[in-house]
C-alpha cells in the first residue's frame with residue numbers, strides 16, 4: 011500500500027491560540043508554563059487530527075514558538091541562551107541587542123530569522139528540540155517523523171562567513187543518532203535549498219553519504235521548485251519532490267531513485283480543492299515504476315502556508331466554499347488518493363470531480379467585461395504620457411516641495427482601539443456610522459500629528475485597513491474572504507490572505523472618501539495610498555486555472571480605476587505599494603525574466619493613465635535590488651521608497667552605479683520593525699551617506715516601511731527626529 015505523509019502542519023492554532031499565548035507571555039500577563047501548555051495542546055491536536063485523518067506519516071519537531079530557522083540555530087548551538095526569554099531575545103531583540111535579521115522564506119510570505127555564522131562556527135547540539143516532541147507524541151501513542159532543516163538549507167539561508175558544509179556534518183550525525191536512540195525510525199531532512207540554483211552537488215553528495223551512516227532512514231524533502239538533479243543520485247531512503255510546482259521532475263526521478271519516492275501532489279501553498287485525477291496520473295506512473303511500497307503521497311510542502319479548515323467558513327458563498335481545501339480538506343484528499351489506488355476509483359473520486367468541473371464552468375470565473383478590457387490592451391496603455399524629466403518639472407510646478415522632502419510610507423499605529431472598533435463593527439455592537447465617525451476622527455489625529463511634526467507630504471494613516479491586501483480584496487469583485495483563514499507571517503503576526511477565485515474588477519471607489527476627508531484637513535499634499543497588483547497577487551490565495559500574469563493584469567486594471575478616481579478627486583501624489591515585487595521572483599533564474607516582465611508591466615499599466623503632473627510613488631521592502639535594477643528603472647515611478655536602513659545606505663550603490671537611476675528615491679532611514687527610536691544625529695549621518703551616493707536633488711526622507719506595528723510612543727519622537735535631521739541637512743553644505 012502506498013503511504014500518506016505530511017511534511018509539516020500549521021502551528022498558530024485554528025483561532026491563533028499561539029499568537030495570543032505568545033503575546034500574553036511577552037507582555038508578562040502569562041508565565042512560561044502557560045505558554046508551554048498552549049503549545050503542547052496545539053501539537054497534540056495537530057498530531058491527533060492528522061492521524062485521525064488517516065495520515066501514515068505525521069511530522070513532529072516542526073512546531074515552533076517563533077520560527078523554524080531560529081529553532082535550528084538554537085538547537086545546533088549557533089545562538090546562545092538557556093531560557094525561553096533568551097530564545098525570544100534573538101527573535102525580538104532587547105534594549106541592548108538587536109534581533110536577528112528577518113527575511114522571506116523562499117518565495118512565500120512567511121519570514122524566517124537569519125542566523126549569522128562565522129567561518130570557525132562552533133556547534134553544540136540540543137537534540138531535545140526534536141527528541142522532546144518525538145517522545146511527547148509517543149506518549150500519546152503516536153509514532154511521528156521528526157522534521158529537521160537540513161545542513162545545506164541551514165547554511166545557505168544563514169549569513170556571515172559561512173563554514174563549509176562538512177563542518178555541519180558531525181553535529182547533524184550526532185542528532186540523527188540521538189533521534190534513532192529516542193525511537194525514531196526515519197527523519198525528514200528538509201532541503202528546499204536544493205531547489206535553488208548553484209547547488210554544490212559533489213559537496214552535498216559527500217555530506218549526505220556521511221549522514222546515511224546513522225541508523226535511521228533519511229527522507230530528503232525538497233520543495234518550491236525543481237530539485238537539483240543531484241538528489242536523484244543520493245542514497246536517501248525517501249526523496250520528496252514538489253510535483254505541483256515542478257511536475258516535470260517526475261520522469262527523471264522514476265528512472266533514477268533507488269529508495270522510496272514521496273510525491274508532493276497536493277498544493278501546500280494554495281487553497282484549491284485538488285484535481286485528484288491529475289494527482290492520480292502521477293501516482294499511477296510512480297506505482298507502475300516503483301511499486302506501491304515505494305510510493306508516498308503527500309502535499310507539495312509543509313501545510314504551514316495554508317489555514318486550518320475550509321469547512322468552518324460557513325460565511326462563504328455556497329458555490330465557492332466546496333472549491334476550497336485548507337489543512338483538513340487536504341488531509342482528506344491524501345486519504346482519498348491512497349484509497350483510490352486500489353479501491354473503486356470512480357466512486358471515490360466522484361465528489362472531487364464534481365467540484366472541479368463546477369469550478370471550471372462557473373460564471374464566477376469568467377466575466378466578459380473584464381476579459382474584453384484586458385484583451386484590448388496595447389503597448390501604449392503601459393506608458394505614462396510624458397517622460398520623467400517632463401513629469402518632474404510639471405510636478406514641481408504644481409506643488410513646490412522643499413529639498414529633501416519628508417514623508418511616511420502610509421500606515422500609522424494600528425492601536426488596540428482601532429482593532430477593537432473593527433471587531434465591534436463585525437460583531438454588530440458598533441454601528442457602521444459610528445465606526446465611520448471613529449475612523450474619521452483617527453484620520454484627523456494622524457493628519458494633525460503630521461502637521462505638528464512638520465512633514466511635507468502627508469498620509470491618512472490607513473486606520474480603515476485590517477491589512478493592506480485584505481482590505482482591497484474585500485472590496486474587489488472576484489475575491490472571497492475567509493473568517494478564520496489565518497496564516498503565520500512571522501512570530502505572532504498573521505495575515506488572512508483574501509481568496510482570488512474569479513475575474514477581478516472594482517465595482518466602486520475603495521479609498522477616495524478617506525483620502526478626501528484627509529485632504530480636507532490640511533493644505534499640505536495628501537498622498538493617495540494603494541496596494542499594487544503584484545503585491546495583491548502575491549499575498550492572496552490566487553486562482554490556479556489561468557497564468558498568474560493574466561490575473562495580475564486584471565488586478566492592474568482594477569487598481570488603475572482607483573488611481574484615476576483619486577486623481578479626479580484632486581490627489582497630487584498617489585503611492586502604489588509593491589512591497590512583494592521582489593518576493594514574487596521565481597526561485598530559479600531560468601524563470602525570472604518572464605515574471606519580472608509581466609510584474610513590471612502590471613505596475614506600469616496601473617499608473618499609466620496618471621497625468622504628468624500627478625506624482626506616482628511606489629514602495630518596496632525586503633528588496634535586494636542589485637540583480638534587478640534594470641527592472642526597477644522600468645517601473646518608472648516618480649518616487650521610489652525602499653528599505654535601506656539596515657545596510658547603512660549600501661543599497662543605494664545600486665542606484666548610483668552605471669545605471670544612474672534617474673527618478674526620485676527615498677531610502678528608508680530607520681527600521682520600523684524594531685521599537686528603537688533613532689536619534690537625530692544617526693538619521694542625519696545616514697542622510698549624508700545617502701546624499702553622497704545619489705545626490706540631494708533626488709532624495710526623499712522617510713522611514714523604511716509603514717508604522718502600523720509601532721506604538722505612538724515610538725512614532726512621535728522618531729518622526730520628530732526624522733524631520734529635524736532633514737532640516738539640518740537642508741541647512742548643511744551639499745556633499
Ligand SMILES: Nc1nc2c(c(=O)[nH]1)N[C@@H](CNc1ccc(C(=O)N[C@@H](CCC(=O)N[C@@H](CCC(=O)N[C@@H](CCC(=O)O)C(=O)O)C(=O)O)C(=O)O)cc1)CN2
Pocket residue numbers: 119424426429430432433475476477478479480499500502503504505506549719
Ligand atoms: N498581507 C500582508 N503581508 C505582509 C505584510 C502585510 O502588511 N500584509 N507585511 C509584511 C509582514 N508584516 C506583517 C506585519 C503586521 C502584521 C499584523 O499585524 N497582523 C495582525 C493581523 C492584521 C489584521 O488583519 N488585523 C485585523 C484584526 C484581526 C484581529 O485580530 N481581530 C481580533 C480582535 C482585535 C482586538 O480585539 O484587538 C479578533 O478578531 O479576535 C484588523 O485590524 O481588523 C496580527 O497578526 O495581529 C502581519 C504581517 C510582509 N507581508
Ligand code: MET
Pocket residue numbers: 419420421478539587589629631715716717718
Ligand atoms: C509592507 S509595505 C507597507 C506599505 C503600507 N502603505 C504601510 O505603510 O503599511
Ligand SMILES: [Zn+2]
Pocket residue numbers: 419589629630631714715716
Ligand atoms: Zn513596506
